[in-house]
Amino acid sequence: GQQLNQSPQSMFIQEGEDVSMNCTSSSIFNTWLWYKQDPGEGPVLLIALYKAGELTSNGRLTAQFGITRKDSFLNISASIPSDVGIYFCAGRVYGTASKLTFGTGTRLQVTL
Amino acid sequence: GAGVSQTPSNKVTEKGKYVELRCDPISGHTALYWYRQSLGQGPEFLIYFQGTGAADDSGLPNDRFFAVRPEGSVSTLKIQRTERGDSAVYLCASSLWGNYGYTFGSGTRLTVV
Numbered sequence: 761g762q763q764l765n766q767s768p769q770s771m772f773i774q775e776g777e778d779v780s781m782n783c784t785s786s787s788i789f790n791t792w793l794w795y796k797q798d799p800g801e802g803p804v805l806l807i808a809l810y811k812a813g814e815l816t817s818n819g820r821l822t823a824q825f826g827i828t829r830k831d832s833f834l835n836i837s838a839s840i841p842s843d844v845g846i847y848f849c850a851g852r853v854y855g856t857a858s859k860l861t862f863g864t865g866t867r868l869q870v871t872l
Numbered sequence: 873g874a875g876v877s878q879t880p881s882n883k884v885t886e887k888g889k890y891v892e893l894r895c896d897p898i899s900g901h902t903a904l905y906w907y908r909q910s911l912g913q914g915p916e917f918l919i920y921f922q923g924t925g926a927a928d929d930s931g932l933p934n935d936r937f938f939a940v941r942p943e944g945s946v947s948t949l950k951i952q953r954t955e956r957g958d959s960a961v962y963l964c965a966s967s968l969w970g971n972y973g974y975t976f977g978s979g980t981r982l983t984v985v
Contacts, residue, residue: 802976
């Protein structure tokens with residue numbers, strides 16, 4: 761099935777650094793979501809975006825819904841060790857009820 | 873319960889066998905979803921229930937896959953004649969009225985040998 765393109769695939773950063781990742785789609789989305797998944801667990805919702813151009817924060821996390829409706833960005837400021845995990849974007853295409861299409865994931869590793 | 877419960881957490885089965893995976897959603901959540909996550913990939917949609925009925929089953933890969941939710945609560949995903957390619961983590965999620973605040977379970981890791 762379709763998966764959204766996320767980049768980078770993985771990143772190693774030092775504690776305290778800021779992190780940026782993005783997600784692109786060939787389809788227009790009307791909702792963008794960002795999830796984090798820890799090993800052996802299901803994804804947990806971090807941020808939801810509902811309008812083109814919207815910028816939303818959740819603590820150290822900030823996400824933006826791209827103006828073209830085909831992309832989204834997630835930034836994590838001042839990373840800490842517990843930020844380690846896999847981050848997934850997900851979106852809903854117009855007219856597809858509650859079905860979400862997920863990205864391929866960005867694996868984040870934080871070194872001390 | 874407090875979260876979405878999936879059982880078993882791990883299932884190993886032989887090729888060709890039938891398996892059932894169970895999902896207990898959060899009490900009161902009317903919407904229930906099944907997703908499949910292969911190694912190194914994001915979850916892929918399988919089926920969405922609103923109450924007892926399947927509102928969207930467009931993600932089921934073929935007729936070996938079937939899911940039910942007879943009383944609008946617990947759901948069972950059934951896979952017949954399992955194949956090695958069915959090996960994946962099967963995730964269940966629930967939400968109120970189909971909004972995007974899904975709560976996912978921890979998944980069932982299915983291995984077909």
